[in-house]
Amino acid sequence: MAIPLSYTFRNLWARKVTTVLTAGGMALVVFVFATVLMLEEGLRKTLVETGSYDNVVVIRRSSQTEVQSGVDRTQASIVETQPEIAIGGNGAKQVSKESVVLVNLNKRETNAPSNVMVRGVSPSGIALRPQVRMIEGRMFRAGSSEIVTGKSIAERFHGARLGETLRFGARDWTVVGVFDSGKSGFDSEVWGDADQLMQSFRRPVYSSVIFKLADIGTFDAVKTRLESDQRLTVEVKRETAFYAEQSQMLANFIKYLGLTLSIIFSIGAVIGAMITMYASVASRTAEIGTLRALGFRQRSILGAFLFESVLLGLVGGAIGLFMATFMQFFTISTMNWQSFSELAFSFTLNASIILKTAIFALLMGVIGGFLPSVRAAKLNIVDALRAT
């Protein structure tokens, strides 16, 4: 027969201070654990949504990023003539020859400079990113020194809001619009006319060529043809894969550092649970003896104490997760080492993180409570009854 659950609840309630302190320690660990997962998920989501599966990125071979890449005009024209490229509603090929550079802009808050990606796009480049929509102002006009800024850049950097001007490449650029790209990496970019930007930066080459496939099944054919073309020195990637690679290092860093910390911290919390449970067993020795004398089995005692510890873990887990949900209001903006440019992403919570966190909290409870519960179950009835 099992010991009633209310016995466990009352025990926890009777030792409020201890319960609060133990669950509080666990809550902090769970908070760290959940936050790390949320950060990793936020970064992943930002980059997944940046790329589209039917878009293809062409960069110079082994250049890794658009900023380091250089595709000259001849090569870009060859890429442009591929028959698999989709034709847009206006009859034009959906291909954008882009120039991507980094400029130093100063942050509004700290005035510290940071690298911001400036992307020069061809007229059809905007249509290639359907997730981008203007939230203020309008799109830049081709052939002018107008630019539009991503939402995160407009918020964080001097001179990037609507109507303000940015100075780089010996020219003043007027911000005529702010766009939102649905939490994707484009939010951390500045867009302008490719030819104008290339002129002012005196860069005669494009950085990348992006095009949309008419039929997504033809990707392998295009890739093989372009990469084996003797006139070209390019690498062809799906846009989704390209952006996933761009933040591999940062994602791994967050993941490994975060998980290592969660594990080390959980040792502390598990020890806390163990101390509490051992004390809980010790102070109730007589009670345990009585329960055993009444006919409760060893497994029931084990179960009751284990449940108490698991409950502690779950209470801690619930508090920690609750605190972590508030992190969704925060956005982290840092330099992505691989692209060497500023990238903003937010903490994102989803069902799988909630589940993982719950399991983590549960595990801490089980591990912390196991040894004390075994001791409780193994107590000798007569000795236990004698204890005061």
Place this chain on the structure above:
Amino acid sequence: MYLIKLVFRNALRHKLRTALTVLGLVVAVLAFGLLQTVVHAWYAGAEAASSTRLITRNSISLVFPLPLTYNEKIRQLPGVRSVSYANWFGGVYITEKNFFPQFAIEPRSYFTLYPEYLIPPEQLRDFLRDRRGAVIGRKIADIHGLKVGDIAPIRGTIFPGNWEFVVRAIYDGAEANTDTSQFFFHWDYLNETMKKTVPRRANQVGVYVIGLTSADRAAEVAQALDATFRNSLAETLTETEKAFQLSFVAMTEAIVVAIRIVSFLVIFIILAVMANTMAMTARERVAEYATLKALGFGPWFLASLIAGESLAIALVGGLLGIVCTYPVAHEFGRAMGTLFKVFEVSNETVWMQLAAIVIVGTVAAVAPATRAARVRIVDGLRNIG
């Protein structure tokens, strides 16, 4: 004297509980120390930077080069002792995981500007004679098992192609915080290759490094230098090497801040554990405290008994943790390879660990000590724990 004896007797009454608490403290103090060391390592480059050197780069951003012709113009400026230049190469040694910075440098002037890179004279001579030669840091040599005379193949990401370098010299750091994870080779080798393959990228310099006649002229020289090239096709931005390095740290500041916050969270976690231990201990001994009071001991005696026990446990655990920090940090730094240029436990970290221990020990004792001091003898004697 008997107070101390009593404190230790009390601490050892629940051996298992005390052992667990000490273990928790060791883990927490160790984690705190490692995280603080990570934060320090982040700033290591800036700390080692000299304030008598200036770095000049393109004002748009680092990815834009400056023309080689600026070299002579900079040299003519008053206050400038010597000028050298370097290009970030950004190549990959075998796989991406083996990251270390590579620079194409003008060798003679560069190494005179950086006296902290100690190169044996005969190795330096060999390097200067071989255009494909390279000077590598001790750390890279150790990690990848490279010796003088070995060939190091590097795949260019910014400068296309497969480049082969011959290790001609290995440098050591003059100070503990000198970065020995860099790879230097002849700027001329890079430039001659560029002239052949991508002529428009020839005669371009990434940054100029400027040695000053005296450190207090830094601001003046930087201003004069930037003014010289204002309204040219490549405007410059000049700052001290320290400011230059700090601007990199600032770009990843969000991560440093996150690590700092997390490092303090672990102290709160262990504080909860410690406070719990002390609360339980005191609760079990209420009857004893009442007895002591009945015998005539004052509330301060009881409070110091509890505080002493708390501090004693915290100190034992904390000191063990501090002692462990050194070997663990050493191993951690080795496992991380060249990710952190320098990974040394600083004295500041140890002081912070000590402060954290004392705070944890004191705060954990506050509530139980107050309760014990206030307990009424009659209530206490009635208490059955």
